[in-house]
Amino acid sequence: MQEVEFQLNGEFVELNQLLKLVGVCDSGGAGKALVAEGVVSVDGHVELRKTAKVRAGSVVTLGDVRITVSAA
Numbered sequence: 001m002q003e004v005e006f007q008l009n010g011e012f013v014e015l016n017q018l019l020k021l022v023g024v025c026d027s028g029g030a031g032k033a034l035v036a037e038g039v040v041s042v043d044g045h046v047e048l049r050k051t052a053k054v055r056a057g058s059v060v061t062l063g064d065v066r067i068t069v070s071a072a
Contacts, residue, residue: 002065007072012053015040018060022067034062 004022006013013021016031019040025031032050034040040047041061042054054060056071 004065004067006067006069008056008069009072012055013069014051015042015047015054015060016050018054018067018069019062022065024062024065024067039063 006018006022014028015035016028019025019031019034020028025034035047035050035052038046038048039062042052043058044061054069056069058069060067060069
């Protein structure tokens with residue numbers, strides 16, 4: 001499994017933007033499509049809200065990629 005750590009600079013990051021920022025997809029639109037497919041989980045639960053607010057301490061998984069979000 002590929003482990004990625006994302007340093008959060010604000011209060012939250014939208015899920016589709018997080019996927020773009022860590023390089024899982026090429027654009028926010030592609031991130032929205034992945035979320036809509038139901039293949040993205042936040043803290044162990046499938047997340048279908050494309051712009052869900054992801055905060056520090058959350059773990060996002062997609063396939064064999066695990067993204068840990070931490071405060072900057």
